[in-house]
Amino acid sequence: MKRQTAWRIFASEYNDSNVELKGEGEMTPSYVVTPLGAKVNRLFIIGVITDIENVSEGGEFVRAHISDPTGIFTIYSGQYQQEVTDALSNIDVPTFVAVVGKTRTYIPEEGGDLYTSIRPERIVEVNSDIRDQWILETCINTKDRIEAYIEANKMEEPNIRDLRKLGYSTNLAEGLITALKRYENVDLSKYIALIKESLDYLISDREELTDLFEKDKKIIKKEEKAPDKKVDTKTEEKENFEEIENIVLKVIKENEGEEGASWDSVTKKCGKTGLDNDTIEEALTSLMDKGLIYEPFLGTIKTT
Numbered sequence: 391m392k393r394q395t396a397w398r399i400f401a402s403e404y405n406d407s408n409v410e411l412k413g414e415g416e417m418t419p420s421y422v423v424t425p426l427g428a429k430v431n432r433l434f435i436i437g438v439i440t441d442i443e444n445v446s447e448g449g450e451f452v453r454a455h456i457s458d459p460t461g462i463f464t465i466y467s468g469q470y471q472q473e474v475t476d477a478l479s480n481i482d483v484p485t486f487v488a489v490v491g492k493t494r495t496y497i498p499e500e501g502g503d504l505y506t507s508i509r510p511e512r513i514v515e516v517n518s519d520i521r522d523q524w525i526l527e528t529c530i531n532t533k534d535r536i537e538a539y540i541e542a543n544k545m546e547e548p549n550i551r552d553l554r555k556l557g558y559s560t561n562l563a564e565g566l567i568t569a570l571k572r573y574e575n576v577d578l579s580k581y582i583a584l585i586k587e588s589l590d591y592l593i594s595d596r597e598e599l600t601d602l603f604e605k606d607k608k609i610i611k612k613e614e615k616a617p618d619k620k621v622d623t624k625t626e627e628k629e630n631f632e633e634i635e636n637i638v639l640k641v642i643k644e645n646e647g648e649e650g651a652s653w654d655s656v657t658k659k660c661g662k663t664g665l666d667n668d669t670i671e672e673a674l675t676s677l678m679d680k681g682l683i684y685e686p687f688l689g690t691i692k693t694t
Contacts, residue, residue, distance in 0.1 A: 395561065396434035396490050398528040399424065401461030402584050404433070408504045409572045410495050421565075422493040422506060425576045426535040427542070429565030433508060435463055436488045436516060436524035438681035438694050442478055452478050456487060457681030459525065459588040464507040466494060474510045481515065484684045484694045488516045488524070522592050529585045535562065536578055542566045590632070591682075631673070637663055638673040642683060642691055650692030653685075 407430075409423040419431045437458040445453045451468040452475050467475040481487065491510035497503070538558050542548045548570055553563035569576070641659050645651040653674075660670045674691070677683045686692050 396432040397428050397430045398434055398524065398531045399428055399430065400528055400532060400584060400588065401435075401437070401456075401458050401463045403428070403460075403532065403581065404430070404463065404506055405461055407506055409568060410504060411568070420493070422495060423565050423568045423572065424535075425569060425573045426532070426539055426581060427562055427566035427569040428535060429561045429568070430493055432490065432492050432511075434488070434490050434524075435508070436486065436521045437463065438484045438521075438684075439481060439487045440484055440678075440681055440684060442481065442483060450475065454478055456489065458528075459591050459680060460584045462681075463489075465489065465491065465510050466507055467510050471510060474513050477513050478510075481513075484681065486516045486518060486521045486694075487513055488520065489513045525588050525592060529588055532581060532585055536581055538562055538566055539569070539576070539578065542570060587632075631676075634665060634669060635673045635677055637665070638670060639677060639682060639693070643693055646692055650686055650690040653689050653691055656691055 403424050403426060404422070407422050407424045411421040411423060411429070413420040421429045421431050423429050435456060435458065437456040440455050440457050440462070442452060442454045445451050445466075446468075451466070454465050454467075456463045456465060467478055469475070489508065489510050490512045491508040494507045494509045496505045496507065498505075538553070538556075541556055541558075542553060545552060548567055550560065550563040550567060553566060554560060558566070638656070638660050641663075642651055642656055645655060645659060656674070657667060657670050660673075661667065665673075674683070678685075681694060683691050683693050
């Protein structure tokens, strides 16, 4: 049987997925179809591993979370992936890791929501340069899916054949047709914003890559109605909060030693910049969720 391609996908797109194509028979693969039309059986992800937990008494079943700039992947590894399970048990938190794995889904009750996770086939520690390269490649891949979605949506009757003529792979063409049928009101601007947010974590050549997405923004603006004031307000609030996060992150970097910086001292120093305690707490929580900071032990903050 042909080995499935490992897709580069951000956590947010993967976690937004609620469509599964079940394979018939043991040798037929199953797929998760994302809102942007990725038809995923296997993934290749890189991020910060933020926690590892034994979820069975004997330690033969492990759950871990891996954070990328857009959200958090959940991975489960058990006795049938013993090599990976053993590797997870020996990884320090936080650490940049690369994971190749298969899609895993769970529906708690009949008719309930579908939850996605990953069953890892391989996990290795990597450095920040490799993580940054993955972010760039995943941004470009996500952009390509956005453009493909727009092209499919323009068709009077979207079909695999015409999408293949435009140069898109059979897998993506099939996924796009499924996504158009199964997802309602996909917010493309959300995924463009996630791309730009991800690029904000990189320290060089960012502007050049950001320009790649201006065309998508213009296309979407033409196809959507003019945004109302509420949308503009939300955008402004998000930009303001990102500035606050940058201030808080800078304070932590300036004050952490080898052991990190105390939570109280960070709060006090951030307060001197004019931020109130609630806003500081919210920013610290957000930075922790994104994997940019962590608590090596209670009451101490350290950057990754």
